[in-house]
Amino acid sequence: MLIPILTVVLGLGALVLLIPCATLGLEVLAAFSARSKDFMPQGGAIGDREAIGPVAVLIPAHNESVGIERTLAGLQPQLRPQDRLVVIADNCSDDTAQVATAAGAEVVERFNTSLRGKGYALDFGLNYLKSAPPSVVILMDADCDTPPGSLAQLAHHALTQGRPVQANYLIEQPPSQSLKGLISAFAIKVKNLVRPLGLRRLGAPCLLTGTGIALPWEVAIAVNVASGHIAEDMKWGLDLALAGHPPTFLASAKVTSRLPSDDQAAKTQRTRWEHGHLQIMKEYLPKLFSQGLRRGRLDLMALGLELSILPLSLLVMVWAAGTALTLVFALITQAWLPLAVASLAGLLLFSAVFLAWARFGRDDISLRQLVMIPLYILWKIPLYIAFLIRPEKQWIRTQRDK
Incomplete structure (x- = not known):
């Protein structure tokens, strides 16, 4: 009885993860075809x-x-x-x-x-x-x-x-x-x-x-x-x-x-941007979807999907953790559906990143540097831990270069 319940819970969690990854993939694909x-x-x-x-x-x-x-x-x-x-x-x-x-x-x-x-x-x-x-x-x-x-x-x-x-x-x-x-x-x-x-x-x-x-x-x-x-x-x-x-x-x-x-100025700026994004998600996602449905406004629904995309490094972290969890679950129980959904989310996520780089980023960053993103994510982990412990709520000016 427990395994079917856990399968449903993990499957729903993987589906929630799939939504922002699919949204990101669709947006990047549309931009990739820009003229x-x-x-x-x-x-x-x-x-x-x-x-x-x-x-x-x-x-x-x-x-x-x-x-x-x-x-x-x-x-x-x-x-x-x-x-x-x-x-x-x-x-x-x-x-x-x-x-x-x-x-x-x-x-x-x-x-x-x-x-x-x-x-x-x-x-x-x-x-x-x-x-x-x-x-x-x-x-x-x-x-x-x-x-x-x-x-x-x-x-x-x-x-x-x-x-x-x-x-x-x-x-x-x-x-x-x-x-x-x-x-x-x-x-x-x-x-x-x-x-x-x-x-x-x-x-x-x-x-x-x-x-x-x-x-x-x-x-x-x-x-x-x-x-x-x-x-x-x-x-x-x-x-x-x-x-x-x-x-x-x-x-x-x-x-x-x-x-x-x-480095400290850059960290202050990124903290304000990303903590602010997460706070806005918490406050506005329910409003956008509820009012979009109630008023029949597809534009609000589209904005809700756009807002649901976590900051890129955090999205990769959440996907990695979710995929690892569903993999362990699948190996123990032989229930593979949650892992399949999580894997599809990963395919869409990394395909989107690669297409964005191929069309818009290859002059700014090499492929070799791009694959070093996991090191960049490690640098960002304390920023997200800080959001869970004490989120930034006060506006702080970023120190400018002289």
């Missing part, structure tokens, strides 16, 4: 720009005096006279406000040590814009580079689609190019480019990934963004989707930021 036109500029030509009303670029900045001048210098040539470049100097103890002002930005300072985090800074900035609302708001981080034409494409796409638009946000490698850095940058590319591109080709919405986000003004103020959540961008995108404004992806509009070369 060159998916990366061609969409909108933003002179005629398109003239048809767009005022654009406000909003940059929350907490002690960013070291790198913000470079960010502003890349944005200013893309702005028209009627556009605004607004920096929210948020709880700064350095000269961020002075540097940004000298660089030509419109600066407003915010001081509130009890309400800390990017979400509160964004809310402050949106309220500041209400006296003269723009047609489109574009959110940028203070450490980003924006190639020419990206702002115009984002603004045009946000207005024509009438919904939030996520740019192609990627991470530049530091000069050291450590194995951890290379694999981390590849994992970010899979999350921020490959998966959203696949979702776009499948006609599904995407998650917001932190910077390079354009929204029509009415959409930008549709939900409350004031929050100290450490994954405020993902939370905001899901709140917008639930309110009827699911984000979409624009691969041709590119934004890059610099991966910290310091």
